[in-house]
Each structure stands twice: as C-alpha cells, then as structure tokens.
Amino acid sequence: MRKQTTGHRTDHWTGIGGVGLAGIAVGVLLESAGLFLAGLVGVGYAGVAYASVSPFVAAVPDGGTSADTLTDADLHVSRAVETRRVETGEEVRVTVTVENRGTTFYPDLRFADGVPDSLSVVGGEPSAATALRAGDDYQFTYAVEALRGTHEWGPLTVSAAGPGWTTEVETTLDDDSVLTSVPELDGDVDLPLYTDSTRGAGRLDSDESGNGVEFYGVREYRRGDPLSRINWKHYARTGDMATLEFREQRSVDVVFVIDSRRQAYLAPDEESPHAVEHGITAVRKLFDAALDDGNRAGIAAVGREDCWLAPGSGSKHRARARDILGDHPALSARPPESERFELFPPERRKTLREREVTRLHKRFPAAAQVVLVGPCCDGYVPLAARQFTALGRRVTVLSPDPTSDDSVSEGLAALARADRLADLRRRGIRTIDWDPDEPLELALIQTQKRWEGGR
Amino acid sequence: MSVDIVDRVERRAPAVSFGVTTLAALVALGVLALTVRGNFVPGVAALGALLVSVAAWRGDVRWITYGCLILALALVVAATRSPSPPVAAMVGIAVALCLAWDVGRYGAALAEQVGTGAATERAELTHAGFSAAVGVGIAGVSYGLFRSFGGLSTVGTLGLLIGAALLVGSIRLRS
Numbered sequence: 001m002r003k004q005t006t007g008h009r010t011d012h013w014t015g016i017g018g019v020g021l022a023g024i025a026v027g028v029l030l031e032s033a034g035l036f037l038a039g040l041v042g043v044g045y046a047g048v049a050y051a052s053v054s055p056f057v058a059a060v061p062d063g064g065t066s067a068d069t070l071t072d073a074d075l076h077v078s079r080a081v082e083t084r085r086v087e088t089g090e091e092v093r094v095t096v097t098v099e100n101r102g103t104t105f106y107p108d109l110r111f112a113d114g115v116p117d118s119l120s121v122v123g124g125e126p127s128a129a130t131a132l133r134a135g136d137d138y139q140f141t142y143a144v145e146a147l148r149g150t151h152e153w154g155p156l157t158v159s160a161a162g163p164g165w166t167t168e169v170e171t172t173l174d175d176d177s178v179l180t181s182v183p184e185l186d187g188d189v190d191l192p193l194y195t196d197s198t199r200g201a202g203r204l205d206s207d208e209s210g211n212g213v214e215f216y217g218v219r220e221y222r223r224g225d226p227l228s229r230i231n232w233k234h235y236a237r238t239g240d241m242a243t244l245e246f247r248e249q250r251s252v253d254v255v256f257v258i259d260s261r262r263q264a265y266l267a268p269d270e271e272s273p274h275a276v277e278h279g280i281t282a283v284r285k286l287f288d289a290a291l292d293d294g295n296r297a298g299i300a301a302v303g304r305e306d307c308w309l310a311p312g313s314g315s316k317h318r319a320r321a322r323d324i325l326g327d328h329p330a331l332s333a334r335p336p337e338s339e340r341f342e343l344f345p346p347e348r349r350k351t352l353r354e355r356e357v358t359r360l361h362k363r364f365p366a367a368a369q370v371v372l373v374g375p376c377c378d379g380y381v382p383l384a385a386r387q388f389t390a391l392g393r394r395v396t397v398l399s400p401d402p403t404s405d406d407s408v409s410e411g412l413a414a415l416a417r418a419d420r421l422a423d424l425r426r427r428g429i430r431t432i433d434w435d436p437d438e439p440l441e442l443a444l445i446q447t448q449k450r451w452e453g454g455r
Numbered sequence: 456m457s458v459d460i461v462d463r464v465e466r467r468a469p470a471v472s473f474g475v476t477t478l479a480a481l482v483a484l485g486v487l488a489l490t491v492r493g494n495f496v497p498g499v500a501a502l503g504a505l506l507v508s509v510a511a512w513r514g515d516v517r518w519i520t521y522g523c524l525i526l527a528l529a530l531v532v533a534a535t536r537s538p539s540p541p542v543a544a545m546v547g548i549a550v551a552l553c554l555a556w557d558v559g560r561y562g563a564a565l566a567e568q569v570g571t572g573a574a575t576e577r578a579e580l581t582h583a584g585f586s587a588a589v590g591v592g593i594a595g596v597s598y599g600l601f602r603s604f605g606g607l608s609t610v611g612t613l614g615l616l617i618g619a620a621l622l623v624g625s626i627r628l629r630s
Contacts, residue, residue, distance in 0.1 A: 012560060015520070016553065019527065023549075032534040034545030037597050041549040044593035045557070052585075107581045110569055127569035131581035140574055159568075163585035165561060 005069040005171040007057065012165050017046035049164035056104055056160060057167050070160060070171045074102035075132075077158055079113065081177045086146045088183035088326075091122060094144060096156065098130075099137040106132045108161040111140070114154025118333050119144040119179070146181035148280070148326055149333040153177040182326025185318060187288025189441050192430075192448050193252050193295070194369050194394040217245045251294045253311040253365045256283045258331060259374025259381055260303030265335035266375050268404035275375035277333060278400035278436040283373055284325050285440060286398075291318055298368070299324055300360055302384070304336035311368055353380060357387045369394035375402045377413060382420045385429050396430040397421070467514030467571055471579035472562020476511040476519070479555035480504040483526050483548045490540035491533045500529035507555050514563035514571075523556040546598050550590035557586045 023039020026032075056069050076099040082092050096113055100106060113126040124142030132138055155172035218231060221241030231242040260276050267274040283299065290297040291313055298311035299321060307330035309321055325331065341349045364370070370388050374381035376399045388395045399421060403414035421431045430451060434443040484504040488497040506522030530548055533540050540548075561582050565575055 010564075012557075012564070016556070019524075023527070023531075026531060027534070030534055032539060032545075033601060034540060034542040035531065035534040037542060037546045037594075037601055038530060038549035040597045041546060041553060041590065041593050044597065045553045045589060048589045048593065107585065108578050110565075110578070112569060125570050125573040127573045129565055129569050129573065129575040129578035131577045138577075163582065164589075165564075165582060 005169050007167055007169045009167050010161070010165055013046050013049045016042050016049075020044070020046065049166050052162055052164045053167065054104070054107070054160075054162035056106070057162050057169055069169055070158060074104065075099070075106070075109075075158065075160075076101050077111070077156060077173050077175075079153065079156060079175050079177050081153075081179055084178060085180045085182070088146055088148050088181045090146050090181075091143045092146050092179060093141055094126070094177075095139055095141045096128075097137060097139050098132065098158075100132045100134055103134045105134060106160050107163040108165055109138075110157075110159045112157045113142075114156055115142075115144065116151040116153060116179075118147060118149060119151050120147075144179070146179060147333055148181055148183055148277070149331075150178060150180045150327050180327060182322055183284060185284050185288035185322050185325070187285055187290070187292050189285045189289050189444060190293075191254075191286045191289055191371070191396075191444065192451065193254060193290070194396075194430075195252075218242050219245055251296065253296045253298070253368035254290050254371060255298040255300055255311060255364050255368050256287060256371045256373060257360065257384070258283060258299070258301045258303075258307075259372070259384075260301045260307075260331050261380065262303075262335045262339045263378050263380070264303075264374050266377055266402035268402055268406070268410075273436070274335075275377075275400045275402040276331070276335075278402075278434070279373040279375075279398070280325050280331055282398055282400065282434065282440050283371075284322075286371065287321055287325070288318070297321070298364070300363075301328070301330040302356060302360075302380075303330050304338075304340060305330045307331065308363065310363075311365055350383070353383065354387060357384045358391070361388060361391045361393065364393070369396070371396045371398055373398045373400075375400060376417050376420050377402065379420070382424055385424055386427065389427070389429055396432065397424055398432045399434060401433060401435050468511055468559070468562040468566050469571065469575045469579055471576050471583065472558050472565065473508075473511045475579075475583045476555045476559035476562065477508040479551045479558065480507040480522070480526065483530075483551040483555065486544050486548050486551070487526075487529060487533055487540065490544045491536055492538075493536070496529050496533045496536065499532065500526055503527075503529060507559060511555075511559040511562065514566050516560045516563045519556060519559040519563065523552055526552050526555075542601065543598060546594045550594045554583075554586050554590050558583050561586075 020039045020042025023042055024036055025039070027034070027036030027039055056074070078097050080095045080097070082094065086092055094113070096111060098109070098111065108129070109132055110129045111127055115121060115126045122143050122145045124140070126142045128138075128140040130138050153175070155174045157170065157172050159168050159170040161168045218234070219242065221230065221243050225243045229243050229245075231244050234240065234242045258276070258279050264276050264279075265274045287297050287299070294313075296311040296313050299307065299309040301307035307324065307328050309317075309324055341352045344352060370393050372381050372385050372388070372395060374397075376382060376397070381397060381399070385395045385397050399417075401414075401417070403410060403417055405411045405414060418433075421433055424431050430447075432443055432447045434440060481504060484497070484500045487500045491497065503522045503525030506525060507519055508522075510518030510522055526548075530545065530552070534545065539545075558579075562579060565578065569575060
C-alpha cells in the first residue's frame with residue numbers, strides 16, 4: 001500500500017543566482033567582460049535548474065500531496081526476503097526491485113528500505129540511488145543477520161527528483177515482509193538441580209538408595225532383597241549376607257522463570273546482547289539438558305504479557321519450548337515500550353509483583369523447583385527468589401551479568417548487583433553468577449564446585 | 456584518538472561525485488594558473504581547490520561552498536590584473552566552479568540520505584552529466600552572444616543584463 005506522494009524543495013541551488021548577479025555587477029564595475037559572463041553562467045545555472053522540472057515533480061505542489069504521482073503503475077517497487085523462516089545467525093538476502101512501468105525518465109530515484117531495528121545489516125546497503133529510463137528495471141541487494149524472534153520490515157521510502165534536484169517528491173511503500181528465526185535448543189550442559197524435590201524415575205542422582213546404577217553403599221540383608229543385589233563376595237568371605245545399594249535416580253519438575261521486564265534489557269554497551277537475550281540462550285541449553293535427563297521442564301516469563309509452558313517432556317513439548325524461546329512476544333529481542341504495573345506507585349507495584357509471584361507459584365506443579373533467570377540489577381529477581389523460597393519451593397537464580405566497570409556509575413551498579421547475589425547466597429538460595437563472555441558451562445562448573453564447598 | 460583520525464579521513468561522499476568535483480576544481484585552478492601572471496592568484500585558487508576537494512571527500516556541504524567562493528575570489532582578482540585572463544578562459548573557469556559546487560554538494564547530500572556504501576553511480580553520473588551540459592550550454596550561448604556583439608558594448612551589456620534580470624525574476628516567480 002502506498003501513501004500519498006509529498007513534495008518539497010531541496011534548496012540545493014540556493015545562493016548561486018545571487019553570486020552570479022554579484023559577478024555581473026562586479027564585471028560591469030570593473031568593465032571586465034570575462035567576469036560579466038562568468039556571473040552570467042551562475043545566473044544561467046540557477047535559471048536552468050529551476051526550469052528543468054520533471055512532469056512527475058510538477059504534479060505535486062510544493063509542501064502538498066498527490067495521489068497520482070509515483071503510483072504503482074508508474075514505478076513498481078517490490079521487496080523480496082530470501083526466506084521467511086531461518087536458523088538464528090544465518091544471513092538472509094533481501095532484494096529490492098524497481099520497475100519503471102511508465103513512460104517517464106527518472107533521473108534521480110532514491111530508495112531507503114525500512115530494515116527492522118532488531119536486525120543488523122551485514123552485507124550491502126539497504127538503500128540506493130539510480131536513474132531509470134522508461135521500461136528499465138533496477139535491483140539492489142543487501143543481507144541481514146537473522147536474530148532470534150519475528151522481525152517485520154517497515155515502509156520502503158522512494159523519492160524522485162528532476163535532473164537538477166531542485167524539488168523532491170517522496171512516497172512510502174508498505175510491503176509486508178516478515179522474517180522469523182527460531183534457534184535450536186542445544187542442551188550440551190548440565191544444570192545442577194536440587195535432588196530433594198524429585199517426582200519419579202529419571203536420571204537425576206538423588207541422595208537416596210534405590211534402583212539406580214551408581215554404587216551407594218552396603219547394608220545388612222533384609223528378607224525379600226533380590227538375589228541380584230546380594231554381595232556374594234562378602235558372603236563367601238564372612239558368611240554374612242549383605243545387600244548392595246545403588247543411588248536412586250529420580251526426575252524433577254523444573255520451571256525456568258525468565259525476567260523479561262523492560263528493566264532486564266540491560267547490556268554493557270550498545271553492541272552487546274542484553275541480559276534477556278543471554279538468559280534465553282541459557283534456558284535454551286538448560287531446558288534441553290533437563291529434558292535429556294528425563295526431567296519435566298516448563299517456562300514462564302515475567303514481563304509485558306503472559307508466557308507459560310507447563311512442565312512436560314517429549315518431542316512435541318521440546319518443539320513448543322523452542323518456539324516460545326524463539327518467538328514469543330513476551331521474550332522479544334526488543335524491550336517492551338511500556339511495563340506492566342508501570343503507572344502504579346512503587347509500593348503498590350511491589351505488592352502487585354508479589355501477587356504475580358504467588359500466582360505463578362499456584363500455577364506450578366507442587367514439587368516443581370524454580371530456576372529464576374534475570375540480571376538482578378534491581379530488586380525484582382531477589383524478591384521473587386525469596387518469595388518462592390518462603391512458599392516452600394527450591395530456587396536457583398541464574399544471573400547473566402550485564403554490568404561493566406567502564407564508569408563510576410556502572411561500577412556502582414555492578415557492586416549493588418554483587419551485593420544482591422551475596423544476600424541470596426546468605427539466605428541459602430543457590431545463585432549462578434554468569435559472565436556471558438565466558439561459556440555457561442564454565443559458570444555452572446565453578447558454581448557447582450562452590451556449592452560442594454558449602455559456599 | 457585513533458578513532459577520531461579515522462573518522463576525520465573517512466570518505467563520506469560517493470566516489471563519482473568526489474571525482475567530478477575534484478576534477479572540476481583542478482580545471483578551474485589549472486586554467487587560472489595558466490592565464491594569470493604571478494603566484495598570488497594561483498596560490499589563492501590552489502587553497503580554494505584544496506578546500507573543495509577535501510570537503511567533497513568529507514561530504515561537507517558548507518566547506519564545498521567556502522572553497523568555491525575562494526576560487527571565485529581568485530577569479531575576481533585575476534580579472535583586475537593586467538593582462539587579465541581571456542574571456543573564454545574566465546567563462547570556462549566559471550563553468551568548472553559551478554560544476555564543482557553543484558556536484559560536490561549533490562554527492563554529499565546523496566551520501567547523507569542513502570549512505571556512502573550504497574550504489575549511487577547512475578544517479579551521480581546523470582546529475583553530473585546534466586550539470587556539465589547546462590554549464591557548456593550557458594557558456595556557449597553567452598560567449599556566442601558576446602562574440603556576436605563584438606565585445607561588451609553598451610547595447611550588448613544592456614541586453615545581457617535585461618536577460619539576467621528576466622531570468623532571476625522568473626526564478627523568484629517560480630519559487
């Protein structure tokens with residue numbers, strides 16, 4: 001759909017007529033024919049530039065609009081995005097084609113494509129300028145890097161001018177182009193989950209003996225113990241019956257709660273991904289790993305809108321999780337323009353946030369443990385962690401660090417964040433402080449060592 | 456600091472416009488240097504041409520105008536010297552000046568609108584061609600009239616002045 005064409009002067013030639021007239025005057029005063037004619041050249045330029053108005057420019061009044069200029073019948077412009085759905089990180093080519101279907105020569109045509117702010121151009125330019133004769137066509141191509149989410153192109157701006165570029169007419173073209181990129185789940189990590197809130201058979205080593213494969217201990221034989229569990233070597237040596245015990249392997253329900261409020265979209269600089277993006281990357285890995293280990297996993301987000309995937313397992317569940325983490329509006333790559341409860345005073349907002357946590361708690365299965373994912377640069381995630389703990393849930397806080405020490409204020413923000421995480425640790429809540437410049441696996445290993453050391 | 460230096464030398468105008476602008480400024484400088492005695496006028500003109508070229512590279516509309524005004528000043532000073540450059544040479548310099556001013560500013564504005572890396576050659580060449588044709592046309596007609604009047608006679612001067620006044624008047628009416 002095209003908007004009405006508008007016209008405006010460029011002021012490109014402003015001043016040349018005046019300088020030309022001054023040259024003529026000086027030429028007359030100095031009785032210099034050369035200077036007189038030189039001045040005349042300047043005046044002539046101004047006159048010809050203003051006189052050389054193309055018909056498509058003349059049809060649009062200065063500062064006004066016209067519906068009959070730069071129509072699709074004159075100039076057909078189309079945008080083709082190579083594919084609508086693509087893996088994250090891949091390059092996608094975008095081709096803009098312009099056909100001059102009318103009988104007019106366009107000496108100065110300019111195009112600027114409305115590339116979504118959430119995509120970065122990695123090849124070519126999303127804009128071009130050309131001259132186009134009647135019947136000719138023109139193409140320009142650029143490439144964008146597919147980032148997570150759904151990206152909609154904005155309007156393509158077309159402007160045209162006569163050969164002197166005195167007046168420019170402009171229109172915009174709304175051509176719906178969408179690119180969706182949903183990254184794969186890749187669970188090559190191992191999230192240490194609490195083992196005291198297990199649900200049924202799985203692959204998570206519990207602290208109880210049972211039907212696992214890892215040796216747990218030896219106990220005195222009890223009537224009814226299976227023969228395969230009797231320690232025959234011990235019997236041959238001592239004549240006493242003993243039973244081997246193996247570590248019980250259980251599964252858990254885990255819900256990953258992602259902080260996707262506007263305040264969580266924090267990054268150390270403009271080029272780096274924000275904490276929400278890092279959080280989603282981490283959940284993609286951990287969710288997959290949790291399912292691989294026979295657990296049931298779910299997803300919730302606290303932010304602009306409701307996002308909930310109840311804990312489950314299986315390939316369909318995995319696919320649903322992939323779509324939610326890739327493309328759910330609550331987990332958009334761009335921060336929300338407005339925030340839930342934004343208009344309320346701080347105290348009331350805090351109450352509403354607490355109610356939100358209670359609502360989530362009621363929604364989760366009884367034994368589900370919670371992994372809270374957020375930057376912890378304000379009090380929300382610590383508040384939710386304390387509240388979930390108070391409600392009897394096992395909580396782990398995974399915090400991608402978006403802070404830097406580039407300035408005093410940023411250094412103070414980093415200290416405040418470290419203080420919040422330390423406070424959670426003091427309260428016995430597991431925290432994983434993840435520097436996204438390091439692999440998540442490293443942060444998990446280091447944290448596990450700390451936990452095993454009782455810190 | 457290094458970023459500032461890179462920022463300062465980075466080209467911000469399309470290549471064709473920069474090339475045409477620099478060439479036109481060099482033509483104006485060259486003709487002045489060949490037709491005027493002494494070093495002062497060529498020196499001033501060289502400063503103007505350098506300014507025009509650097510400003511065209513940087514895509515700086517204002518400094519392109521300043522550079523052209525310095526070249527124009529050199530032309531006025533040359534006209535006061537004895538012997539002054541031939542009429543044909545002065546007209547040629549004026550055309551080169553207008554061409555440099557127009558194409559340089561056009562390129563800078565184009566780069567600002569669509570970016571330095573965008574494909575703009577066809578639009579630039581079309582505009583530069585138009586500008587050169589206009590300059591050659593005006594120079595041909597005015598020099599032809601001048602020659603046909605046999606110099607800058609009173610009648611001829613009056614005629615050209617009336618023509619110029621009509622032209623400027625028509626421009627004002629249009630705008």
